[in-house]
Amino acid sequence: MNRLSLNGTMAKSRIAAARVGIGGPVGSGKTALVERLIPALLERGVDIAVITNDLVTAEDAERIRRSGLIDPARVSAVEAGACPHTVIREDPTLNIEAADELERRFPGVELILLESGGDNLASTFSRDLTDFWMFVIDVAGGDDIPRKRGPGVIRADLLVINKVDLAPHVGVNIERMRQEALAVRGNRPVLLTNCRRGEGIDAIVDLLEREVLFRT
Amino acid sequence: MTMRLHGILGKSDDAAFARRLHHLEHHDGIELLFVPPADVGRKRFRLTTDRGTDCAVSLDRDEELTDGALLFLASDRAIIARFGEQESWRLTPVDQAAALRLGWNAGNLHWRVRFDGDSLVVLLDGPLDTYRARIRPLLESGEVVERDAVR
Ligand SMILES: Nc1nc2c(ncn2[C@@H]2O[C@H](COP(=O)(O)OP(=O)(O)OP(=O)(O)O)[C@@H](O)[C@H]2O)c(=O)[nH]1
Ligand SMILES: [Mg+2]
Numbered sequence: 617m618n619r620l621s622l623n624g625t626m627a628k629s630r631i632a633a634a635r636v637g638i639g640g641p642v643g644s645g646k647t648a649l650v651e652r653l654i655p656a657l658l659e660r661g662v663d664i665a666v667i668t669n670d671l672v673t674a675e676d677a678e679r680i681r682r683s684g685l686i687d688p689a690r691v692s693a694v695e696a697g698a699c700p701h702t703v704i705r706e707d708p709t710l711n712i713e714a715a716d717e718l719e720r721r722f723p724g725v726e727l728i729l730l731e732s733g734g735d736n737l738a739s740t741f742s743r744d745l746t747d748f749w750m751f752v753i754d755v756a757g758g759d760d761i762p763r764k765r766g767p768g769v770i771r772a773d774l775l776v777i778n779k780v781d782l783a784p785h786v787g788v789n790i791e792r793m794r795q796e797a798l799a800v801r802g803n804r805p806v807l808l809t810n811c812r813r814g815e816g817i818d819a820i821v822d823l824l825e826r827e828v829l830f831r832t
Numbered sequence: 833m834t835m836r837l838h839g840i841l842g843k844s845d846d847a848a849f850a851r852r853l854h855h856l857e858h859h860d861g862i863e864l865l866f867v868p869p870a871d872v873g874r875k876r877f878r879l880t881t882d883r884g885t886d887c888a889v890s891l892d893r894d895e896e897l898t899d900g901a902l903l904f905l906a907s908d909r910a911i912i913a914r915f916g917e918q919e920s921w922r923l924t925p926v927d928q929a930a931a932l933r934l935g936w937n938a939g940n941l942h943w944r945v946r947f948d949g950d951s952l953v954v955l956l957d958g959p960l961d962t963y964r965a966r967i968r969p970l971l972e973s974g975e976v977v978e979r980d981a982v983r
Contacts, residue, residue: 632892634876748876827878
């Protein structure tokens with residue numbers, strides 16, 4: 617029994633980093649969430665790296681590199697060229713290569729966050745690319761989004777409803793939106809965040825620690 | 833307690849494992865980890881076995897989880913991945929005599945069972961017909977009634 621042990625004391629030798637996808641419509645707050653997750657994960661001692669996808673620029677990667685939250689060398693950009701979902705679903709090779717390359721350069725890396733370019737409600741991540749993926753929507757997009765049952769909303773391992781601070785301004789009943797999201801997802805996880813103020817981030821990190829990093 | 837498992841040891845129907853797995857079967861040492869269709873392609877997942885053991889599983893990037901993959905093997909226990917959900921078969925004996933005979937059969941056949949009031953729920957590891965064939969006389973005589981073959 618060389619490959620395993622009880623309770624996580626496994627030799628950390630060559631277990632690949634967990635790969636976590638973050639998808640969702642344009643402007644829902646994916647990069648803002650990454651910017652909140654980075655310090656929260658670092659604070660818990662998780663060794664991380666980041667990949668961003670944009671159409672034809674490295675806009676989001678540059679933003680994260682400049683943020684001072686993480687060593688800029690640990691942030692890679694993949695230019696999707698055309699449809700953002702192509703590089704996370706149909707042909708994720710560019711992203712897989714980027715992740716492999718980060719793992720080679722930073723052998724201790726435990727978690728790679730991968731932000732997809734903004735897309736529509738149908739985008740999903742290939743299991744070849746990510747072990748776990750979340751879909752970020754925001755309350756300003758309307759509280760009917762969960763009811764529309766897009767594959768992203770339904771199939772994601774975690775649905776994040778962001779910008780809860782805007783709910784009163786756009787007339788959204790946040791609790792009802794959450795309940796409807798839980799209903800269409802068969803009670804799989806739904807979490808609320810305000811990335812502007814960093815609220816709700818710990819619950820996401822708790823979930824990642826349990827489901828993906830196996831720390832608890 | 834959590835079992836932290838990494839990698840696939842082999843296929844549970846490999847000849848190399850046959851003797852050890854057979855021995856474990858007779859000592860109640862086989863645990864099945866049911867993997868729902870949506871989770872099949874994952875390289876990392878956390879699921880609970882049919883015996884309630886919490887398993888945190890990771891695979892190498894080039895490993896593919898298959899139905900019947902052996903994930904853990906020790907002297908007293910093995911953990912095997914199974915695709916889909918647990919299928920079960922509910923049987924109700926008509927009286928005490930029938931219950932004794934059904935229980936005797938199920939035990940000798942090493943069926944995995946749960947008790948549910950006045951019925952016996954058999955957890956299926958193979959096609960239902962092969963199970964039916966084992967107790968056909970009891971079914972045909974009406975001593976044991978099949979309630980449903982549900983998941
Ligand atoms: N009020 C409020 N604004 C937010 C919140 N999260 C993000 N924003 C704002 O929403 C806008 C879009 O955020 P981004 O993080 O760039 O969104 P994105 O999903 O990465 O966008 P794309 O990558 O272009 O698809 C920015 O102006 C953010 O400041 C939030 O929780 N509340
Ligand atoms: Mg972005």
